Amino acid sequence: MxxxxxxxxxxxxxxxxxxxxxxxxxxxxxxxxxxxxxxxxxxxxxxxxxxxxxxxxxxxxxxxxxxxxxxxxxxxxxxxxxxxxxxxxxxxxxxxxxxxxSNTFKAVAEDWLKLQKGQLQDSTIDVTRNRLTKWIYPHLGSMPITEIEPPLVLQVLRKIETKGKHETAHRMRQRISQICRFAISEGRASRDPAADLRGLLKAVPAQNRAAITKPDELGGLLRAIEAYSGQPATCAALQLAPMLFLRPGELRKAVWAEIDLKGGMWIIPGGRMKGTLKAKRAGLVSDLKIPLPRQAIEILKPLNQLTGKRPYVFESIKPGRPLSENTINTALRSMGYDSETMVGHGFRATASTLLHEMGWPPEIIELQLSHQQRNQVAAAYNRSARMDERTAMMQQWADYLDTLKKGGSVVPFKTSKGF
The missing domain is CATH 3.30.160.390 (Integrase, DNA-binding domain)
Known part of the structure; x- marks a missing residue:
């Protein structure tokens, strides 16, 4: 039949x-x-x-x-x-x-992107799709994936390099390789042309985010922040950025449930910390504890009266949403600090540089900066380690910023209490 x-x-x-x-x-x-x-x-x-x-x-x-x-x-x-x-x-x-x-590079790439839902963060998927749309699809999108050869891929990546987008070129080679390997697994291609291009792209130039590291210049910035007039949440975020030196996303997305004003501690869950989605699901990205100096609590208490009944500490003018990712940098520009002089992420470099000059042990500074370690077990432990020293360091750092803001001595002082 x-x-x-x-x-x-x-x-x-x-x-x-x-x-x-x-x-x-x-x-x-x-x-x-x-x-x-x-x-x-x-x-x-x-x-x-x-x-x-x-x-x-x-x-x-x-x-x-x-x-x-x-x-x-x-x-x-x-x-x-x-x-x-x-x-x-x-x-x-x-x-x-x-x-x-159904077998053009774009069709296969879009199928691959769908499968990344739940594997990669939504923001990473959006950035990847935008980069593919801007840099790759115009040249390779309509081609059958089976006909794409290494010289053509290299030619497309070189065009990205000529725009000075070296990191983007490297990332796009990785994504093209992942897409082609996905096609191979589904029987839609037989080889990965991007794999043959390893080592052929120019190295990504070392780039340090713009940061003020001279005490007298930092004092001027702190006075500018003090004089800044904006909505309360923005002013508070600006004042805390140099004091707590968190990543901008970790700061602006703070929720009141993470902050214990009485205990003087802010605990950021591992799910909000920097790290891959896979590592977070495996519990390998631990919580970060931030001892709150007296000055930070004084800034947060009045803000709690304004936004404490809603989730976000630094709420935007749109209720129920945090400050946008551009808020801090926009405020710095309005104060006269361009992107070559200071950016929001630069407060981390500022603190790292001056805390080293103040004589704090590098490992204590790195713990508070929550820099990732190769040993994930050690990283999970260390983000809660040596709290007495970290608490002392954070208070001394806040006191030092007060001295700079008042125009006092700009010579970094050494740590005390034997730390």
Whole structure:
């Protein structure tokens, strides 16, 4: 009896959902199957060739419609009738005739991006898609991924380099390689042309974020911050930025539940700290404890009266949202500090430089900066370690900033109490 084909309808495909985290399969017949995952729907053509069961990917829904998938299946079945393996044939000159629209570099890249949902942070996925759209798709997007060769990839990456975007060029080579390896795993390509380009791009020039590290200049900046007139949350964030020297994102996204004003401690959960999503899920990114000096508590208490009943400490003018990522830098520009002189992230370099000059042990400074360590177990422990010393350092640092702000002695003083 002949196998029944064309069991699915457009509405069935559109409405199909996975069963929790498990894959679900819907057969259309003739070897065509829709594989439904939590993050995607992919068309497979399953067949036997040379005594082995094989799978031929026809692309993702909705980019590849039910009609397109059936056309791809029928084309593959014709190849089988000619004793040709569809997967092998796709790697040959005739591959473009088999659902070519679903096998362009852009189509494969978009399928790969969908699979990164839950693996990479949403912001990382957005940045990657924007970079692909700006730098890669105009040159490689419409090409069948099987036809992309290393010289062409290098030519595209060189164009990025000529714009001075060396880090972007390196990152795009990595992404192209990941996309091609994904295509190989699905039988949509046979090689990774970006892998042959390792070591051929120019090294990324060392770049230090603009930061003021001279005590007298820092004193001037602190006085400018003190005189800054803006909304209370912005003023408070500006005053705390040099004192606590957190990463800008860690500061502006602070929530009141993290801060114990009575105990003088701010604990940032590991989920908000710098680190990969994979490491955070594995519990390898630990909480960071920030001992709050007296001056920080004095800044936070009145702010608590304004925003304490809502989640975010530094709430923007739009209720329920934190300050934007540009707020601190915009305020610095309005005070006359351009991007070559000082940026929000630069307060970390400022503190690191001057705390070293004050004689604090490098390991104490690094712990408070929450710099990642190669040994993740040690990192998880150390973010809570040596709190007595870190508490003393943070208070002495805040006192030192007060001295600079008042125009007092700018000579860094050595640590006391035997630390």
């Amino acid at each position: 002949a196998r029944e084909i064309n069991k699915l309808t457009d509405s069935m495909v559109r409405a199909a959902k996975s069963e929790g985290q498990k894959r679900r399969k819907l057969a259309d017949g003739g070897g065509l199957t829709l594989v439904i995952k939590p993050e995607s729907k992919v068309w497979w053509f399953r067949y036997r060739f040379g005594g082995k069961e094989k799978t031929y990917s026809l692309g993702s829904y909705p980019e590849v419609s039910l009609k397109d998938a059936r056309e791809g299946r029928d084309a593959a079945r014709k190849l089988l009738a000619q004793q040709k393996d569809p997967v092998t044939h796709r790697r040959s000159e005739g591959a473009k005739n088999l659902s070519a629209a």
